[in-house]
Amino acid sequence: MGDWVLTWGQYQVLWEGLTVTLRLLGLAFLLGVVLSLVFGIARLSPRTWMRGLALVYVEFARGISSIILLFIMVFAIPILFDFDAFGRFSFAVVALAINMGGYGAEIVRGSINAIPKGQTEASIALNLSPTQRLRHVVLPQAMRIILPPMGNLTIEILKGTALVALVAIGDLMQATRNLIQAQLAEGVSGVTILFVNVLVIYFIVAQIINGLFRFGEARLNARFRQRTGRAAVSTEAYSEVSA
Amino acid sequence: MSEAVATSPTPSGPSTDQKLAYEPHRKWYRRPEILGPVAIVIAVYAVLLGVEVQPGRYRSAFTADGDLALDWDYFFHLIPQMLTGAYVLARATVLGFTGAIVLGLLMALGRRSQFKPLSWVSAFVIEFVRSTPLLVQLFFLQALFRTTDVVNLSGVQILVLGLALHYGTYTSEGYRAGINSVPDGQWEASTALNLDPITKWTRIIIPQAVPNVLPALGNNLIASFKDAPMGGPVLAVPCMLFFANTIRAEDFRSVEPMLLIGAGFLLISIPAAWGLRRLEERIEYER
Structure with missing residues (x-):
């Protein structure tokens, strides 16, 4: 069993990498959520040009491979536009966020569509402005439907962060490759075990994310029940949206 | 005369034309709107399985001017090589996804198994593989096959295996959701009618599950196509991304090859998603 565990020093290197991965994930998630909300709502806009723009973005973001998008962002965009002010890390964040935004926009759109029409009609009857309607009536209800597929999507983005090692950003995967270089230099075998450990780390992080989203869901549903006195609608039916 | 009556019910009343137009209960292989796409898919599969392109070394015929602006001549002359890379990519994807369909079925069956330990193990494997990056899995497989002398797999084979494993878990979830979407009443009715398990599955459950499973399978196919370029940098599979990296390394020009593979990829994946x-919509069951 001792063969499966790495040395303490190796775990420290992996931890350093993990912090970079988590920072990348956090930033990409924030930007991705903003993009999903903006384009998800834009896809339901009454203006045709806005819907068209959002559709182009969504088709682009869902159509392109995340790794090819990452390579384009890191290697082509800075040269093409002669713009390299923020460094590779931020370009990688943007690439991941664009990817997440495409899927997230579809989740947001689907969830808003799933809210009963009566809610919108009632808020129009109450003379709420479109912004108020979205902010106070539709989005809070849509949130319960958004969260489960958003959790899956976040795990997908976590998996996507491993790609940045290929463009030489020092994330968990890159730390692993550095360790391999060191091991090869010392002539020590055991690369397979190293990868098993890394896989387990990714698995644990994914489970933590999953748990956080479950927790958020439970909180949201509890609040919904408290306010309305109704049992929360099952969100099972929408959990497959993200795939 | 009596034979004609037996095979087709005698037309009666004004609804004859409607009946001819609406025949949902023909076998699927007698419905052209299903047969057509199926034939296309089989043809594409056959071509991809049969014809293996061995791309030579990717290299540009000439180097663009020194400045970094986009050079369109250079851009266009790279297209044939990009298409070769796309073909390699599509072939690996299709092979890997074929494996995923089979593996996914095994995993779904394992998860449904009455024997609890098998069910737990498959549930854990599915969850584990699903929530870890394919990139790390590919590195892992590569390291695994390097350390053992028994099996010696090439880069493409490892990529195919990795895709099959990773997307097998996704397809197994698709199968599970599809089977669970068959209403309880159907299961109960087939028990009440005392159907044997084979009849129950082949005549009741699977025909109703397929329309729910197919969209998930199609989405997974496109998703695996989007993950397949990883084989380039990791396993040196001569796919699109490998092509772009080679050109970048040789000519120190990254803009043209990168934009080219981006455009080429979108030109394949967006029509594929649209066709899907x-x-x-067509395969949607008339209930």
Whole structure:
């Protein structure tokens, strides 16, 4: 069993990498959520040009491979536009966020569509402005439907962060490759075990994310029940949206 | 005369034309709107399985001017090589996804198994593989096959295996959701009618599960196509991304090859997704 565990020093290197991965994930998630909300709502806009723009973005973001998008962002965009002010890390964040935004926009759109029409009609009857309607009536209800597929999507983005090692950003995967270089230099075998450990780390992080989203869901549903006195609608039916 | 009556019910009343137009209960292989796409898919599969392109070394015929602006001549002369890379990519994807369909079925069956330990193990494997990056899995497989002398797999084979494993878990979830979407009443009715398990599955459950499973399978196919370029940098599979990296390393020009593979990829994946959506609409069961 001792063969499966790495040395303490190796775990420290992996931890350093993990912090970079988590920072990348956090930033990409924030930007991705903003993009999903903006384009998800834009896809339901009454203006045709806005819907068209959002559709182009969504088709682009869902159509392109995340790794090819990452390579384009890191290697082509800075040269093409002669713009390299923020460094590779931020370009990688943007690439991941664009990817997440495409899927997230579809989740947001689907969830808003799933809210009963009566809610919108009632808020129009109450003379709420479109912004108020979205902010106070539709989005809070849509949130319960958004969260489960958003959790899956976040795990997908976590998996996507491993790609940045290929463009030489020092994330968990890159730390692993550095360790391999060191091991090869010392002539020590055991690369397979190293990868098993890394896989387990990714698995644990994914489970933590999953748990956080479950927790958020439970909180949201509890609040919904408290306010309305109704049992929360099952969100099972929408959990497959993200795939 | 009596034979004709037996095979087709005698037309009676004004609804004859409607009946001819609406025949949902023909076998699927007698419905051209399903047969057509199926034939296309089989043809594409056959071509991809049969014809293996061995791309030579990717290299540009000439180097663009020194400045970094986009050079369109250079851009266009790279297209044939990009298409070769796309073909390699599509072939690996299709092979890997074929494996995923089979593996996914095994995993779904394992998860449904009455024997609890098998069910737990498959549930854990599915969850584990699903929530870890394919990139790390590919590195892992590569390291695994390097350390053992028994099996010696090439880069493409490892990529195919990795895709099959990773997307097998996704397809197994698709199968599970599809089977669970068959209403309880159908299961109960087939028990009440005392159907044997084979009849129950082949005549009741699977025909109703397929329309729900196919869209998930199609989405997974496109998703695996989007993950397949990883084989380039990791396993040196001569796919699109490998092509772009080679050109970048040789000519120190990254803008043209990168934009080219981006455009090429979108030109394949967006029509594929669109066609899939059309197919989904067609295959939708008339209930």
